[in-house]
Amino acid sequence: MRYGYFDDAAREYVITRPDTPRSWINYLGSRLYGGITTQNSGGYSFFRSGGTGRVLRMRFNGVPVDEPGRFVYLRDDDGAGPLPEGDFWSASWQPVGKPLDGEGAYTAKVRHGLGYSVFEADYGDVHSEMTTFIPRGQAFEYWALTVTNTGQVPRRLSVFSYAELANEWNYRQDLENLQYSQYVVQATYADGMIHRRNSTRDAFSELWFALAGAPVASFDTDRDAFLGPYRTPSAPWAVERGECSGSETVGDNSCASLHARLELAPGESRQVVFCLGVGSPDEPWTDSRASAGAPVTLPAGREVVAEYATPERVQAELDAIRQEWADHVAPLQVRTPDPELDSMVNVWHAYQTHMTFNWSRGVSLVEAGDRDGLGYRDTVQDMLAVIHAIPEAVRERLDLILTGQTAEGGGMPLVKPLEHVPGRMPTPSLEQYRSDDALWLPITVAAFVRETGDLGYLDQVLPYADHGEADVFGHLVQALQFSLDHLGDNGLVQGLAADWNDCLQFGTTGESMFSTFLLANGLRVVRELALESGRADAASWAAERLEALAPAIDKAWDGQWFIRGISATGAALGSHLADEGQIYLEPNVWAVISGAVEPERATAAMDSVHTRLASEHGVALCDPPHTKPMEGVGLSLLVFPVGHKENGGIFCHANSWTIVAEAMLGRGDRAYEYYRSYLPARYNDSAEVHQAEPYVYAQFTHGPTSPRFGQARNPWLTGTASWTYVGVTQHILGIRPALDGLEVDPCLPTTWDGFEARRRFRGAWVTVKVENPDHVSTGVVHLDVDGTRVEGTVAPGHLLREGAVVTVRLGASQA
Numbered sequence: 001m002r003y004g005y006f007d008d009a010a011r012e013y014v015i016t017r018p019d020t021p022r023s024w025i026n027y028l029g030s031r032l033y034g035g036i037t038t039q040n041s042g043g044y045s046f047f048r049s050g051g052t053g054r055v056l057r058m059r060f061n062g063v064p065v066d067e068p069g070r071f072v073y074l075r076d077d078d079g080a081g082p083l084p085e086g087d088f089w090s091a092s093w094q095p096v097g098k099p100l101d102g103e104g105a106y107t108a109k110v111r112h113g114l115g116y117s118v119f120e121a122d123y124g125d126v127h128s129e130m131t132t133f134i135p136r137g138q139a140f141e142y143w144a145l146t147v148t149n150t151g152q153v154p155r156r157l158s159v160f161s162y163a164e165l166a167n168e169w170n171y172r173q174d175l176e177n178l179q180y181s182q183y184v185v186q187a188t189y190a191d192g193m194i195h196r197r198n199s200t201r202d203a204f205s206e207l208w209f210a211l212a213g214a215p216v217a218s219f220d221t222d223r224d225a226f227l228g229p230y231r232t233p234s235a236p237w238a239v240e241r242g243e244c245s246g247s248e249t250v251g252d253n254s255c256a257s258l259h260a261r262l263e264l265a266p267g268e269s270r271q272v273v274f275c276l277g278v279g280s281p282d283e284p285w286t287d288s289r290a291s292a293g294a295p296v297t298l299p300a301g302r303e304v305v306a307e308y309a310t311p312e313r314v315q316a317e318l319d320a321i322r323q324e325w326a327d328h329v330a331p332l333q334v335r336t337p338d339p340e341l342d343s344m345v346n347v348w349h350a351y352q353t354h355m356t357f358n359w360s361r362g363v364s365l366v367e368a369g370d371r372d373g374l375g376y377r378d379t380v381q382d383m384l385a386v387i388h389a390i391p392e393a394v395r396e397r398l399d400l401i402l403t404g405q406t407a408e409g410g411g412m413p414l415v416k417p418l419e420h421v422p423g424r425m426p427t428p429s430l431e432q433y434r435s436d437d438a439l440w441l442p443i444t445v446a447a448f449v450r451e452t453g454d455l456g457y458l459d460q461v462l463p464y465a466d467h468g469e470a471d472v473f474g475h476l477v478q479a480l481q482f483s484l485d486h487l488g489d490n491g492l493v494q495g496l497a498a499d500w501n502d503c504l505q506f507g508t509t510g511e512s513m514f515s516t517f518l519l520a521n522g523l524r525v526v527r528e529l530a531l532e533s534g535r536a537d538a539a540s541w542a543a544e545r546l547e548a549l550a551p552a553i554d555k556a557w558d559g560q561w562f563i564r565g566i567s568a569t570g571a572a573l574g575s576h577l578a579d580e581g582q583i584y585l586e587p588n589v590w591a592v593i594s595g596a597v598e599p600e601r602a603t604a605a606m607d608s609v610h611t612r613l614a615s616e617h618g619v620a621l622c623d624p625p626h627t628k629p630m631e632g633v634g635l636s637l638l639v640f641p642v643g644h645k646e647n648g649g650i651f652c653h654a655n656s657w658t659i660v661a662e663a664m665l666g667r668g669d670r671a672y673e674y675y676r677s678y679l680p681a682r683y684n685d686s687a688e689v690h691q692a693e694p695y696v697y698a699q700f701t702h703g704p705t706s707p708r709f710g711q712a713r714n715p716w717l718t719g720t721a722s723w724t725y726v727g728v729t730q731h732i733l734g735i736r737p738a739l740d741g742l743e744v745d746p747c748l749p750t751t752w753d754g755f756e757a758r759r760r761f762r763g764a765w766v767t768v769k770v771e772n773p774d775h776v777s778t779g780v781v782h783l784d785v786d787g788t789r790v791e792g793t794v795a796p797g798h799l800l801r802e803g804a805v806v807t808v809r810l811g812a813s814q815a
């Protein structure tokens with residue numbers, strides 16, 4: 001079943017049936033003021049932090065799942081048209097939820113765009129269009145509503161806004177500590193504006209809500225007065241009555257309801273603009289919470305409304321948001337024989353990589369705000385896919401996360417940007433470290449240096465989290481040293497609190513094969529960087545350490561694949577000798593990616609992955625899933641049913657590495673088959689199977705052993721976004737930055753004739769044309785830059801001037 005389509009020209013996903021299997025969401029705003037919206041305009045907003053800056057309330061996991069939200073009701077005030085007097089509906093399908101089928105049905109079209117969502121509705125000869133977005137750099141949001149009389153007779157209509165305002169900055173305080181948070185809130189109305197205040201332990205918070213484009217006919221600031229007792233947002237009392245009650249809030253719960261009356265001649269349109277912002281209506285307001293970082297001062301609400309709430313300004317700001325996002329996704333655009341790949345890579349997948357960069361794991365319908373802050377490993381990986389698009393922002397984040405590394409080399413599990421003070425953070429105990437966290441750094445730092453060509457970045461001195469400092473190269477060496485200092489009895493890296501897999505605890509006495517391969521990979525990358533930057537001693541050091549790991553890696557071969565790790569009691573996890581968890585995906589893909597194993601074993605390991613773990617919806621994380629504990633390893637994945645999440649689910653983040661690994665082996669058909677197996681767009685016409693948004697990756701899909709095989713869960717904020725982007729663009733399409741230029745070395749499905757791409761590289765726009773007349777997967781026969789033949793697979797940086805065209809011919813032999 002299909003609920004919508006990709007409109008790539010507009011960079012929108014258009015939902016034509018709003019009763020999607022689950023809520024299909026979109027993101028709004030920036031890290032200053034952001035929010036999410038569902039296809040029904042459910043959702044929430046926050047200021048500076050999803051966890052500790054809540055503006056619009058969300059009752060997570062409520063029923064229905066996506067309320068409250070930014071709701072606007074329309075009401076027929078005179079019965080002159082086809083509707084009875086008093087009939088009401090909402091600008092988004094829910095919360096009123098008029099029938100979608102049958103005569104006089106409500107029809108909806110939701111256009112999720114990059115940074116905005118538009119809710120179009122037709123009902124009873126009235127067309128409405130509500131656009132919600134947060135203008136660039138601002139701490140307020142627009143809900144701009146245009147109402148058109150599409151019938152033959154004049155109409156009198158009412159419109160009402162409704163949103164629940166959080167009582168407290170802290171989302172948990174707001175939702176749970178009711179004996180306190182319910183009694184701190186006050187809201188008043190004056191001159192067209194609602195003013196909501198509280199005085200909390202942490203700090204005073206103020207919000208304003210305004211209507212422009214029509215006079216305010218009535219208002220409610222008290223939630224219960226607007227809804228009426230025992231009612232829900234599907235039928236608020238005020239809307240049913242046709243008028244708000246003029247309530248002011250003294251404790252309990254506030255809301256933002258402003259009511260306007262519109263008279264519309266046949267064919268006439270009117271726009272009204274609701275604005276919700278942080279601060280006070282009448283004076284500038286400063287957020288000086290100690291926990292919020294540097295103070296931020298915001299202008300008075302009335303000034304904002306006077307400047308921004310005109311139809312022209314709304315349109316200009318919408319254009320600006322659209323342009324900003326067009327600029328963010330433009331640096332890599334592709335045209336391939338696969339339109340679904342194109343829709344994803346050019347628009348939605350690129351956008352998702354920015355969302356994970358912006359919001360980490362803090363803000364969605366599933367991530368409620370508890371994971372507010374930057375998880376070390378997630379953050380380092382999230383940067384990988386956006387370096388070419390926003391190098392300056394990545395550099396800032398990279399600096400920050402490098403200062404989240406401790407002097408002994410490990411990563412702090414969580415870095416809170418607003419509270420982080422480098423040099424002053426407590427050093428975690430060995431047991432608290434994850435064995436992989438800092439080992440991701442070499443990959444991302446190398447990618448940054450190669451994209452920008454800025455080798456000097458390696459010399460930048462940055463403090464450690466707890467004490468001391470080093471240059472960036474020193475930070476990388478220290479990350480490797482941390483693991484080398486904590487090898488176990490078998491010569492593999494101690495697993496500590498977790499490795500990439502949060503649900504496997506090998507502790508200080510067990511060893512992780514995943515982290516061992518990540519260490520090997522780090523040693524390889526640091527050696528390359530050392531050679532590139534003239535650090536000969538460091539290069540030899542890394543080469544020696546890598547060689548020293550080889551015997552332990554060799555022993556971890558189980559016959560047909562690599563084991564997952566060794567328990568504190570010496571038993572192998574991920575071995576054919578075990579009866580559960582016999583094979584795991586992660587060590588086998590990283591065996592290949594790290595380059596630390598010989599080609600025969602690399603190929604055999606990936607063949608085992610294919611035989612034992614691959615399925616039509618993606619590759620399972622392990623098989624068979626676990627049902628019982630294993631001595632000497634913490635298997636916290638046992639909390640999940642079989643086939644779910646880390647317990648044998650199709651963990652999409654790890655699926656992305658199958659693409660990279662297969663492409664590195666030169667097997668283009670298999671790399672592409674894996675890519676397609678969990679490609680969200682592929683499910684556009686069978687959305688009832690996948691259920692999650694067909695335009696973004698989810699964290700996992702129920703695996704083959706689950707009765708819900710194929711259903712995807714936890715969309716949006718997942719490392720799947722960045723690594724799949726790397727997999728498809730840098731390994732299948734094979735366009736990747738190198739220190740001396742742009743490498744083009746694809747590994748294509750043999751069915752493809754070639755493809756084209758437009759890529760920004762170090763400030764110049766470059767076109768890449770790949771021809772594949774022999775239908776091979778790999779093998780660059782020749783590469784030309786503007787007609788000049790070049791040896792190898794790298795288009796040299798000095799030739800990549802503005803408008804340069806790189807032509808690559810793949811083939812079986814020299815042509």
Ligand code: GLC
Pocket residue numbers: 361375377378499500501502503646653699718719
């Ligand atoms: C979640 C975590 C990530 C972890 C993964 C596998 O996505 O955010 O850090 O690597 O699960 O357990």
